[in-house]
């Protein structure tokens with residue numbers, strides 16, 4: 001087979017066979033396909049799309065480009081959640097131990113911050129000693145012993161995706177539904193999942209800002225994942241305001257731990273976490289109804305089971321768990337913590353969530369270049385919610401900074417990002433739609 005003839009077919013909107021797709025993907029993984037050919041293929045896909053069978057075959061070829069894990073020796077449902085990324089989205093930190101304490105098994109391969117969105121791995125890195133990069137045996141042993149483990153993509157899980165993603169990133173071919181579908185699912189399927197729930201974010205803090213595109217992506221992922229034998233549903237959730245009240249790595253880790261301890265529970269964060277957990281508990285047969293799923297999840301928090309699972313997972317992955325006994329005082333803290341006030345009194349009506357995410361990067365809590373070391377302590381806490389009243393005594397949020405010079409610039413970005421009006425507006429529901 002000749003790569004240029006295969007690329008030519010996609011360029012001309014002809015359908016590729018399974019063999020042709022496997023040939024191209026093998027070439028990406030072993031380096032026999034030149035980067036310019038891989039880039040041309042992604043551009044042809046970006047412009048012309050792929051049909052359903054082609055997306056499925058591309059996903060399977062990328063999954064099979066490396067090791068495919070199997071947890072067949074575990075007698076429990078293997079489940080996971082994946083989010084398309086948001087601002088303040090710390091759901092994975094809570095969801096994995098909650099599901100594990102309900103009897104499911106969660107081998108979660110998570111990512112770092114991307115663009116203006118935060119990443120689960122960066123949040124876990126704020127916990128001293130926690131290793132997000134471990135060998136497959138340590139990962140599998142933690143999953144078996146605890147019921148959940150959250151780590152980063154290893155070099156032998158879906159290596160074709162790693163290469164192709166880096167190429168797409170610099171060739172303006174990231175925002176393609178077939179390519180995003182294959183990229184996300186190749187990694188998830190390589191982790192040996194039987195059940196998956198997708199959290200497709202939608203709104204001004206999401207990559208898919210409008211509902212139509214978010215729904216298209218949800219349908220594509222649900223179709224392909226089910227076609228590959230992993231029962232999958234997707235929730236479209238609102239990302240037009242920050243999720244929860246903290247944004248930034250150690251600050252979000254603290255909010256997640258507070259949640260697992262049953263303290264300071266933010267309603268929208270609680271709803272989205274429990275809805276995603278319930279989807280999985282029902283689909284995998286652990287719960288017979290939404291009511292029973294919610295009861296199990298509440299018990300997992302109230303009886304301390306989920307917090308205990310988090311400690312055990314962190315211990316197996318090398319963390320200094322003495323920090324978790326008194327995390328309030330022991331998690332790293334920023335040098336400067338200051339309130340940011342609105343210039344006018346009134347009600348919060350909207351926020352530019354993407355800009356708020358960029359504020360964390362400006363404070364050093366996200367990357368400007370891929371190899372940059374980040375600052376775990378920076379970000380925002382007590383973030384106002386849509387509908388909240390703010391005045392001279394009630395700040396929009398508190399800024400956490402290491403560098404005094406940044407405070408003024410980022411405070412201005414926050415006040416510019418939040419719209420205040422005299423009239424209270426209704427908050428939009430966090431769950432927008434479901435695709436199954």
Ligand code: URA
Pocket residue numbers: 165174179180181183184
């Ligand atoms: N996340 C991924 O893993 N892949 C994409 O293509 C986009 C988001």
